[in-house]
Amino acid sequence: MANWKKRLEAGALALSVFALAAVSGWGPGHRQTDQEVIGAAKLPAGPYVALTFDDGPRGSTTSALLDGLAQRGVHATFFVIGENVEGNELLLQRMEGEGHQVGLHTYHHKSLAQLSAADFYAEVDSLRSTLTALLGREDFMLRPPYGMMNAATQTRAAAPIVLWSVDPEDWSDRDTQRQVSIILDETEDGDIILLHDIYPASVDTALQVVDALMARGFHFVTVEELFAIRGEKPENGKVYRHLPPSLG
Ligand SMILES: [Zn+2]
Known part of the structure; x- marks a missing residue:
């Protein structure tokens, strides 16, 4: 079953590599100062933010997003739909290989609050198996x-439940300028941003947000990495919307 300790250690290792890369000046547009390097682990002082993408993958848009994230040395989290994984298996392996986190968003994008136990397991466990x-x-x-979701969702999840704290509702208008403005206004240390990697406008939004927030000193990490940074162990069935520094 799930071995969060192992993953957290892996996350910490990835962060060390990330931090060393940052200290050495790797990555566009960000200059590491001594003040930003803290503690024996040499983690940058933050602020930290997690970009998350739902409803993919989609061949064209997700590929473009992965290219842009790779150019910027940024990790993100992808909550994928099972039926969209079919035919896009190489994209999933690319995500994992490039340091991104992959998560569950059900097989057919079903509301978990309205499912029987059998249907819940069919939607969630089938995707987990895939x-x-x-x-x-x-x-x-x-x-x-x-x-x-409801109480049964939390009981049945067998996984930490990750919601979000910044939502520009990118599905509503595909307006990159409006979305970027909302995200830049609202994002604080430890936030989890919700976007959808199935829209070209959302890919543009994500990459513009990365550039703008990196210029402000933000570091982009996966949700798992954010837990590791805060020293917080993710618990199955527990709901997380953000991981502010007060947790650490
Ligand atoms: Zn969704």
């Missing part, structure tokens, strides 16, 4: 479609 076969691990976090 991803395990593809990526060789099984400790995937869960984002319920529409953020809809």
Whole structure:
């Protein structure tokens, strides 16, 4: 079953590499100062933010997003739909290989609050099995479609439940300028930003936000990395909307 300790250690290792890369000046547009390098682990002082993408993958848009994130040395988290994984298996393996986090968003984008136990397991466990076969691990976090859930969802999840704290509702108008403005106004240390990697406008939004927030000193990490930074152990069935520094 899930081995969060192992993943957290892996996350910490990835962060060390990330920090060393940052200290050495790797990555566009960011100059590391001595004041930003803290503690024996040499983690940058932050602020930190997690970009998350729901409803993909989609061949064209997700590929473009992965290219842009790779150019910037940024990790993100992708809550994928099972039926969109079909035919896009290489994209999932690319995400994992490039240091991104993959999570569950059900097989058919069903609201978990309205499912029977059998249907819940069909939607969530079937996707977990698909991803395990593809990526060789099984400790995937869960984002319920529409953020809809109930007490049974938490009992049945067998995974930490990750919601969000910044939502520009990118599905509503595909207006990059408006979305970027909302995200830049609202984002604080430890926030989890919600976007959808199935729209070209959202890919543009994400990359503009990365450039603008990196210029302000933000570091982009996966949700798992954010837990590791805060020294917080993700618990199955527990709901997380953000991980502010007061947790650490
Ligand atoms: Zn969704």
